[in-house]
Amino acid sequence: MDGLEDKLRGIRLAEPPLGFDPDKIAVTARKQRNRRAVALTGVATLAVIAAAVAFAAPGGPAVSPAAPAPVVPAGPSPSTVLPPVSPKVNLEARKAGITGHLMAVLPNVLTGAKDIQVRSVDQLRGWDILIAMVAYRDASGPGRSLVVTISGTEATKLGFSLEDSCKPGRKAVTGLDADIAGVTSGEPVDCVKLPQADGSTVVVTGTVPSLPPGDVDPGRGATVFRADGTSVSVHAGAGDGGPRPADEQLIRLVKDPEFTLG
Amino acid sequence: MRSGDDVGFREFASDKALPLRRTAYLLCGDWHLAEDLVQLALIKLHRVWPKVSRNGPVDNYTRQILVRCWLDERRRPWRRKENRDGVVPDEPAAPADGTDSVDFGISDSLLRALAEVPPKQRAAVVLRYCADLPVAEVAVALRCSEGTVRSQAARGLDALRAALQRQHDEAVSGRSK
Numbered sequence: 001m002d003g004l005e006d007k008l009r010g011i012r013l014a015e016p017p018l019g020f021d022p023d024k025i026a027v028t029a030r031k032q033r034n035r036r037a038v039a040l041t042g043v044a045t046l047a048v049i050a051a052a053v054a055f056a057a058p059g060g061p062a063v064s065p066a067a068p069a070p071v072v073p074a075g076p077s078p079s080t081v082l083p084p085v086s087p088k089v090n091l092e093a094r095k096a097g098i099t100g101h102l103m104a105v106l107p108n109v110l111t112g113a114k115d116i117q118v119r120s121v122d123q124l125r126g127w128d129i130l131i132a133m134v135a136y137r138d139a140s141g142p143g144r145s146l147v148v149t150i151s152g153t154e155a156t157k158l159g160f161s162l163e164d165s166c167k168p169g170r171k172a173v174t175g176l177d178a179d180i181a182g183v184t185s186g187e188p189v190d191c192v193k194l195p196q197a198d199g200s201t202v203v204v205t206g207t208v209p210s211l212p213p214g215d216v217d218p219g220r221g222a223t224v225f226r227a228d229g230t231s232v233s234v235h236a237g238a239g240d241g242g243p244r245p246a247d248e249q250l251i252r253l254v255k256d257p258e259f260t261l262g
Numbered sequence: 263m264r265s266g267d268d269v270g271f272r273e274f275a276s277d278k279a280l281p282l283r284r285t286a287y288l289l290c291g292d293w294h295l296a297e298d299l300v301q302l303a304l305i306k307l308h309r310v311w312p313k314v315s316r317n318g319p320v321d322n323y324t325r326q327i328l329v330r331c332w333l334d335e336r337r338r339p340w341r342r343k344e345n346r347d348g349v350v351p352d353e354p355a356a357p358a359d360g361t362d363s364v365d366f367g368i369s370d371s372l373l374r375a376l377a378e379v380p381p382k383q384r385a386a387v388v389l390r391y392c393a394d395l396p397v398a399e400v401a402v403a404l405r406c407s408e409g410t411v412r413s414q415a416a417r418g419l420d421a422l423r424a425a426l427q428r429q430h431d432e433a434v435s436g437r438s439k
């Protein structure tokens with residue numbers, strides 16, 4: 001013992017004055033929180049669209065690289081420059097039904113949720129798939145979001161299959177032990193398949209509940225693969241650390257038999 | 263966030279900004295980066311304040327965020343090649359806590375030596391000894407076992423002694439030239 005511990009305990013610093021106002025941190029944090037809520041919703045939308053476009057491509061007509069580029073109208077959106085897919089179904093009439101049903105069931109499932117809004121229900125390029133974006137607020141504040149995806153048999157076949165679900169992931173280790181072990185924390189490792197009595201299977205995926213402090217929680221999702229080949233998934237954006245829907249709530253939503261395209 | 267939560271957070275941020283910056287400085291050896299880390303940690307804390315403040319004292323949780331922010335910062339590509347030496351200003355400003363006279367000589371050499379200790383060992387040493395936290399609290403702050411804290415702190419002290427010895431040897435050889 002050379003007294004090093006005591007020297008460390010008695011270490012004194014020539015501290016300059018604080019260069020920021022702690023009182024303004026809350027204001028800055030609130031602004032960032034609002035920006036993040038908007039950004040997360042946007043990212044979720046893009047992810048869904050990207051996935052849909054990715055699985056739409058094999059089903060669409062093949063376009064040779066040598067073929068002339070399609071005529072693109074002014075102000076093209078990403079979908080206009082991709083190979084067109086012939087519409088297989090028209091789900092316009094179903095959108096209102098899905099919106100109405102979401103508004104009816106969500107207050108019962110998401111207890112404590114307020115200002116529930118179905119911001120959009122979109123069909124992707126003629127495929128048998130409807131994607132509903134839902135926003136709401138709860139006791140911890142605004143910025144909560146749900147993405148409900150209802151897929152018919154064709155879209156389900158081209159999307160992530162039941163067999164592809166729950167691919168082996170790395171063990172979740174967080175904190176200093178993880179740093180020492182060289183393991184990245186926050187891996188999406190939590191995935192479970194729940195066979196149902198009616199022949200369907202519910203898959204619940206997400207990150208481990210205890211993420212490192214301050215890390216963004218990418219949320220949690222549940223998907224039901226029905227025996228008739230259709231599927232319904234609900235992804236809950238976690239917002240900025242507030243309570244997210246429990247697995248039971250997500251499962252209750254995806255198992256709702258009213259979520260169909262017919 | 264409710265107004266009561268907001269008031270609580272503002273009080274917490276005002277009370278803890280200086281101690282947190284001190285800890286951050288001991289970790290990173292740069293006052294400007296220390297302030298950035300504290301602000302980042304407090305902003306992240308604000309997101310979860312209603313939840314964590316209801317579960318009791320949040321000091322340890324805040325230290326967790328701070329250490330995580332620092333480790334994340336160190337992993338950034340433009341930080342990897344930097345070698346901070348923990349040099350304090352030539353003419354130190356008056357201490358923020360109002361202390362009149364301080365022997366900065368010992369602290370300066372300790373700070374320089376501390377900067378040579380590997381980051382995770384440094385975190386354990388800073389929280390265990392400089393912040394004088396019990397092993398259990400350090401374990402919570404670093405999200406690891408108490409055994410890991412003890413071993414990391416012990417290795418950190420060994421590394422610190424070695425760095426101090428090097429400094430001493432260099433000073434002696436410098437004087438003899």
